[in-house]
Amino acid sequence: MLGSAADAEDVLQETWLRWTNVDLDAVRDHRAYLVRVTSRQALNRLRTLSRRKETYVGPWLPEPLLTTPDVADDVELAESVSMAMLLVLETLTPTERAVFVLREVFAFDHDEIARSVDKTPAAVRQIAHRARAHVAARRPHAPASPAAARGALAAFQRAIETGDVRHLLDVLAPDVVLLSDGGGVRHAALRPVVGAAKAARLLSAGLGPDLTAEPTHVNGAPALLVRLAGELDGILTVGVDGGLVTHLYYVRNPAKLSRLAHETPLRR
Numbered sequence: 001m002l003g004s005a006a007d008a009e010d011v012l013q014e015t016w017l018r019w020t021n022v023d024l025d026a027v028r029d030h031r032a033y034l035v036r037v038t039s040r041q042a043l044n045r046l047r048t049l050s051r052r053k054e055t056y057v058g059p060w061l062p063e064p065l066l067t068t069p070d071v072a073d074d075v076e077l078a079e080s081v082s083m084a085m086l087l088v089l090e091t092l093t094p095t096e097r098a099v100f101v102l103r104e105v106f107a108f109d110h111d112e113i114a115r116s117v118d119k120t121p122a123a124v125r126q127i128a129h130r131a132r133a134h135v136a137a138r139r140p141h142a143p144a145s146p147a148a149a150r151g152a153l154a155a156f157q158r159a160i161e162t163g164d165v166r167h168l169l170d171v172l173a174p175d176v177v178l179l180s181d182g183g184g185v186r187h188a189a190l191r192p193v194v195g196a197a198k199a200a201r202l203l204s205a206g207l208g209p210d211l212t213a214e215p216t217h218v219n220g221a222p223a224l225l226v227r228l229a230g231e232l233d234g235i236l237t238v239g240v241d242g243g244l245v246t247h248l249y250y251v252r253n254p255a256k257l258s259r260l261a262h263e264t265p266l267r268r
Helices: 005-020 030-053 069-073 075-079 083-089 094-105 112-116 121-138 148-160 165-171 198-204
Strands: 172-181 210-218 223-227 229-243 244-251
Touching: 005 223, 030 094, 030 112, 030 223, 069 075, 069 210, 075 148, 083 094, 083 121, 083 229, 083 244, 112 121, 112 165, 148 165, 148 210, 148 223, 148 229, 148 244, 165 172, 165 198, 172 198, 210 229
Parallel strands: 172 244
Antiparallel strands: 210 223, 223 229, 229 244
């Protein structure tokens, strides 16, 4: 719902504090109570994040989360936490996003969602319909299979490690889109870079003998942990279609690279 592990942990902590201070004998349905409190805390945080992103320097990307390889086996779960889907969710209002996640990812009924977001069930149905149509119009094509994604990423890894721009162009789709997030702290393009030639030039400018790329899994998909001279430079994830890389997401903002030491297991 938040696109940020750090903010999700803060919401979890706030929910836990409320839970420990409530009279549990007065709570008829513990699960419903926790869902309601967590959703409302997340909504408050979403509104704060929306204001924060208005002054963010350059493109904003979700915080990469190191996940276990088996997350990719659950296609719906993997898509729901992917960089591409989280960016689509960014185009929803906070309430639309909360309703969409609760309904489409966790399959809560409209009445339960209504209590969580302070809306009537009828209003929640309308919001859910509107959000679903919005996401359907913007969501990426059917994600590549894990094997296809790994193959394309391996070819891309060889290209950037060797610094061979020609090989780099071979694995990039002609209309590839590169988004890089430096947050004003690290160098990054201030706008999306569109087109294989432009993306290859930008990437090649940062290539060198000191670059290494280590395969990993981030947000339920194959990714590359990029280091320069042994120091972590960023996380690069890709969107793949037809064996070619169609989207590149490169997170360099140090504040967003804190969840890469340990894998986070995800489940529904």
